[in-house]
Amino acid sequence: MSDHTTSAPVGAAGRxxxxxxxxxxxxxxxxxxxxAGPHVFGPARDPDEARAxxxxxxxxxxxxxxxxxxxxxxxxxxxxxxxxxxxxxxLTLVTKIGAWRDDKGGWxxxxxxxxxxxxxxxxxxxxxxxQMAVVNLRMGGPEDDVxxxxxxxxQMQDEGLLAHIGIxxxxxxxxxxARDVAPIVTVQNHYNLVYRTDDAMIDALAEDGxxxxxxxxxGGFSPIQSAELQAVATALGRSPQQVALAWLLQRSPNxxxxxxxxxRGHLRDNLAAEHLVLPPxxxxxxNALAKA
Ligand SMILES: NC(=O)c1ccc[n+]([C@@H]2O[C@H](COP(=O)([O-])OP(=O)(O)OC[C@H]3O[C@@H](n4cnc5c(N)ncnc54)[C@H](OP(=O)(O)O)[C@@H]3O)[C@@H](O)[C@H]2O)c1
Numbered sequence: 646m647s648d649h650t651t652s653a654p655v656g657a658a659g660r661x662x663x664x665x666x667x668x669x670x671x672x673x674x675x676x677x678x679x680x681a682g683p684h685v686f687g688p689a690r691d692p693d694e695a696r697a698x699x700x701x702x703x704x705x706x707x708x709x710x711x712x713x714x715x716x717x718x719x720x721x722x723x724x725x726x727x728x729x730x731x732x733x734x735x736l737t738l739v740t741k742i743g744a745w746r747d748d749k750g751g752w753x754x755x756x757x758x759x760x761x762x763x764x765x766x767x768x769x770x771x772x773x774x775x776q777m778a779v780v781n782l783r784m785g786g787p788e789d790d791v792x793x794x795x796x797x798x799x800q801m802q803d804e805g806l807l808a809h810i811g812i813x814x815x816x817x818x819x820x821x822x823a824r825d826v827a828p829i830v831t832v833q834n835h836y837n838l839v840y841r842t843d844d845a846m847i848d849a850l851a852e853d854g855x856x857x858x859x860x861x862x863x864g865g866f867s868p869i870q871s872a873e874l875q876a877v878a879t880a881l882g883r884s885p886q887q888v889a890l891a892w893l894l895q896r897s898p899n900x901x902x903x904x905x906x907x908x909r910g911h912l913r914d915n916l917a918a919e920h921l922v923l924p925p926x927x928x929x930x931x932n933a934l935a936k937a
Pocket of ligand 1: 741
C-alpha cells in the first residue's frame with residue numbers, strides 16, 4: 646500500500662515475459678505520454694516534477710516504460726534520458742513509430758520505409774540506446790496495409806536496430822497479417838473498463854502468450870465517468886482510478902498496464918492498484934459497465 650509520501654514497491658501483480666525473448670517486466674508499468682505539454686505538444690508543464698515522476702516510478706520497481714518520439718515531439722524521450730540514463734539493465738523502454746507532429750501539433754501518420762527507419766534511429770539517439778527492446782508499429786485505421794510496413798520492421802529487427810516488434814491500433818485481421826510477416830510480442834490498443842472492443846483479441850493473445858497493453862486505461866483524454874465505478878471505489882475505500890486499473894489486472898494475465906500521469910501523487914495512487922483484489926460482487930458490477 647502507498648504511504649502517500651512515496652510509491653509502494655511494484656510487483657504484487659506478477660511479471661510477464663515477452664514471447665521468444667528474455668525480457669521480463671512487471672505487469673504494472675508506466676506510460677510517459679502525459680509528461681509532454683498540454684495536448685501532448687510542447688515542453689512539460691513542470692519538468693522537475695516530470696523527472697521526479699520517472700525517477701520515483703523506477704525506484705518503486707517499474708521496469709516497463711512506454712514512450713514515443715512524437716510525444717512533445719521528443720519531450721518524453723528527452724525527459725527519460727535526463728532522468729534515468731544510464732538505464733538499469735532491468736529497464737525496458739518501449740517506443741512507437743508511425744507518426745510525426747506538424748508545427749501546429751497535428752498528428753501526421755507516416756509508415757513509409759524511410760520514415761520508419763529514421764524514427765527508430767531518432768528514438769535510439771534521443772534515448773541514448775544502441776538497440777530498442779521493443780518498437781510498436783502504430784497503424785492508422787482498419788483499412789491500412791500492414792504487410793509493407795511490417796517488412797520494414799522485420800528488416801530493422803534483422804539488422805539489430807530493434808529486438809522485438811509490437812503493433813498498435815490494429816484490428817484482428819491486421820494483427821493476423823502482421824504475424825504472417827514477423828513475430829509480434831505485444832499489441833497496444835485502446836481498451837479499458839468501459840471500452841472493450843478487444844475482448845476476443847485479448848483472450849486469443851493470452852492463449853498465444855502475447856501481451857496486450859491497453860492505452861487509455863483510465864480513459865485517456867476522456868476520463869472514465871461512471872456512478873457505478875465511483876460507488877465501488879467508495880465501498881472499497883479506493884480511488885476510481887485504482888479500481889479501473891485493478892479491474893484490468895484481473896481481466897487477463899497477459900494485460901500489462903502503462904497508466905499515464907504527470908504527478909507523483911497520481912503515480913502513487915495508480916501503483917497501489919496492484920494491491921487491490923476486487924471481490925466477486927464488485928467485479929460483477931464492473932463487468933457490466935462495458936459500453937463498446
Ligand atoms: N499506442 C497509442 O496510440 C497510444 C495512444 C495513447 C496513449 N498511449 C500510451 O498509453 C499510456 C496511457 O494512456 P494515457 O496516458 O493517454 O491515458 P490514461 O492512462 O488512461 O489517463 C491519463 C489521464 O489520467 C490522469 N490520471 C492518471 N492517474 C490518475 C489518478 N490516479 N487520479 C486521477 N487522475 C489520474 C492523468 O492526469 P495527470 O497527469 O494529472 O495524472 C491523465 O489526464 C500513455 O502514457 C502512452 O504511453 C499509446
